Amino acid sequence: MGIEFTKYHGLGNDFILIDNRHESEPILTRSQAAELCDRHFGIGADGIIFALPGQNNTDYTMRIYNSDGSEAEMCGNGIRCLAKFIADLEGVNAKTQYRIHTLSGVMTPKLLSDSQVKVDMGEPRLLAAEIPTTLGFPDQKVVELPLEVSGQFWSVTCVSMGNPHCITFVDDVSAIALETIGPLFEHHGVFPQRTNTEFIEIIQRNYVKMRVWERGAGVTLACGTGACAAVVAGVLAGKCDRQAKVELPGGILAIEWSEIDRRLYMTGPAVRVFTGTI
Numbered sequence: 001m002g003i004e005f006t007k008y009h010g011l012g013n014d015f016i017l018i019d020n021r022h023e024s025e026p027i028l029t030r031s032q033a034a035e036l037c038d039r040h041f042g043i044g045a046d047g048i049i050f051a052l053p054g055q056n057n058t059d060y061t062m063r064i065y066n067s068d069g070s071e072a073e074m075c076g077n078g079i080r081c082l083a084k085f086i087a088d089l090e091g092v093n094a095k096t097q098y099r100i101h102t103l104s105g106v107m108t109p110k111l112l113s114d115s116q117v118k119v120d121m122g123e124p125r126l127l128a129a130e131i132p133t134t135l136g137f138p139d140q141k142v143v144e145l146p147l148e149v150s151g152q153f154w155s156v157t158c159v160s161m162g163n164p165h166c167i168t169f170v171d172d173v174s175a176i177a178l179e180t181i182g183p184l185f186e187h188h189g190v191f192p193q194r195t196n197t198e199f200i201e202i203i204q205r206n207y208v209k210m211r212v213w214e215r216g217a218g219v220t221l222a223c224g225t226g227a228c229a230a231v232v233a234g235v236l237a238g239k240c241d242r243q244a245k246v247e248l249p250g251g252i253l254a255i256e257w258s259e260i261d262r263r264l265y266m267t268g269p270a271v272r273v274f275t276g277t278i
């Protein structure tokens with residue numbers, strides 16, 4: 001029996017979406033997920049996302065496996081794709097806003113009339129123990145602390161958007177050897193759950209350039225939680241406004257860290273590419 005899937009991407013951060021509405025656990029194993037994400041021997045994707053029944057008063061539950069088969073708590077570009085996927089599945093009954101249960105709490109994507117999706121990503125977690133990292137003190141923020149990677153000291157700021165992020169401000173993002181340095185950050189001893197790693201170049205207080213090395217997925221064209229974490233880090237370090245655009249290799253995300261409710265709002269595209277049967 002075949003399993004239907006649909007391929008979506010958010011700024012080139014691409015996912016296989018699975019209709020998992022009739023089971024409360026993902027219908028694929030982690031190793032099957034890793035095989036399907038392989039770009040030469042499988043469908044090809046940065047991750048695989050399951051739309052499961054809702055829990056605790058939500059419409060749906062999202063689960064995501066990275067391309068290496070590890071599970072992530074949250075996924076910003078992925079949740080925009082999930083919102084479109086669900087609306088497509090529901091057809092005439094589709095809503096314009098959904099409450100989605102994730103491993104890092106409830107997220108609320110809203111389908112806008114211009115086909116963009118705006119997501120209430122919740123509040124960032126900032127204390128070292130919450131990220132988690134052993135840098136600094138467990139009950140304090142980690143803002144521009146020195147971290148030695150590959151014989152060099154980097155000034156890093158850490159933020160959790162449900163998943164861990166380590167942000168470094170640099171003069172020129174294009175000069176960073178991501179494939180070499182990325183894995184050394186991801187697996188550094190100070191990050192017990194490993195980490196996503198973002199390099200940020202400040203162009204203006206409300207416009208930054210970012211390149212990302214994702215935990216469990218490597219170099220990707222975009223990362224929604226990473227873009228949110230980058231703006232939070234920029235604000236904490238006094239370099240960014242609370243409202244800023246983040247330019248990624250795959251395109252631009254609009255991020256706002258609300259002063260009123262302290263939640264992150266991310267707006268960007270989600271595009272269906274093709275469907276198929278495994």
Ligand code: ZDP
Pocket residue numbers: 013047066071072073074075076077078163164196214215216217220222223224225226
């Ligand atoms: O935390 C992790 O392990 C990430 N690799 C998950 C995926 C994050 C994502 N790129 C995003 O957009 O937030 C999908």
